Amino acid sequence: METVRSMTGFGRAYYRDENLKLVVLIKSVNAKGLEISVRLPKEVSVYEKDLRSLIKGRVHRGSVSVSVQLEFFKVKPSVKISDLAEIVDEIIASTRRIGLNISDDLTLQLAFKFYNPAVLEENIAESDEFKQLFFSIVDKALSDFIQSKIEEGKNLLNDIEGQLEILEKLLKEVKGKSEILTNRAREKLLTKAREILSQDNSGVVTQELKLLLERLDINEEIQRLESHINLFREELKNGAPIGKKLEFITQEMLREVNTMGNKLPDLFPLNVEMKTAIDKIRQQVANLE
Structure with a gap:
């Protein structure tokens, strides 16, 4: 199981001897899928396919940019x-x-x-020895890059966990008030119903009022939101890559909260706070690989 990681990261590795200098830079930003951009000197352009395969094997999501700087110090021989x-x-x-x-x-x-x-003369960039050196430096840069994504991922998880706790506290408060608020909304609806029925007591109107009274109950939304929160936590334990899954769960959370607010307008203050917590979770989840 891979550790949860941020989509953003930066890695660098450097090598130098009497013959050459090699610098590998890897960085990434958010993206819907995996995008890889590679800039190589012509001497090592033959390695691009292998380099892309290496990155695909260790990165799942994000726009990854790889830049390689190569400089040879050894002067080319004069005319023989x-x-x-x-x-x-x-x-x-x-x-x-x-x-x-x-x-x-x-x-x-x-x-x-x-x-x-x-x-x-033999081209050093095409030798097996140089290829081994090149990919060892790439691997160091990639490891540095992955580690930076892991560290940033920890920060994101801390923020997400904090907002989840806030959401759970708010949901607990909603559960405590739901019966009172539902009864209050029901009384308001019944008062209006009596006025309407005094003018039109047809079966159609009666059936519509019955449906409206039934729809005031938010227990199903509360249960589903609790299930979404539990599933969210389980996915966090499963490790990377989880960004897309968590984005979907967050959307479902917001759907339940919106439905609660539509059914019980008196939930407005708590409803706004829950949506704020979910939106903050969504923003952080959007950064996860």
Whole structure:
């Protein structure tokens, strides 16, 4: 089970020796799903697919940006006469085969154009040794990144837990007042009903009034809200990734509170406080992976 984490995070890893400097930066912000953006120097662009797979294996949600800085200190070798001579001989042989005779100056210009020490020597970025080094630094940055998400996740959970406790206290207060408020609302409705029935005592009106009286009861909404809170806590125990699940549960919580308020207008002060607590929970949940 993974620890609950924030979608936002930052990680960095650094390596330097006499030949090169390598810096890997990873950061993320909120997103509906998983989005990965990678910026690599051309020397290591071949690693992008593996890098993306590595991130997908450890991150579930958020917009993740990876930036790699690579600098080689070792100066490329100067022109090697032996290598250049081979290219000159090849140019002369090739042009003669097709019946061309070119000047020595043009031959030398072509030789310098085709001569590339970076190609002739082994490219360090393509070696197994460098690849191992590269991904070890990436792994360090990724671990640092994940740890920052975990730390931020702890802060979010503390805030969420605080608002859950407030919501539970408010719900307990609603339960204590629901019978009195329901009876009060029922009396108001019956008073209006008597006035209406004095003018129209048809069966349709009587049936409508009966339904309205039944709908004043908020016990079902209270029970469902309690169930949603319990389910919310269970999901927190299950660990990441839980952001989307908790967003759905929070929506259901708000639905029950709104229904209570619609049924019993006298709940208004408590209803507003409950919606405020749920909204704060929703804001924090939106940051969870």
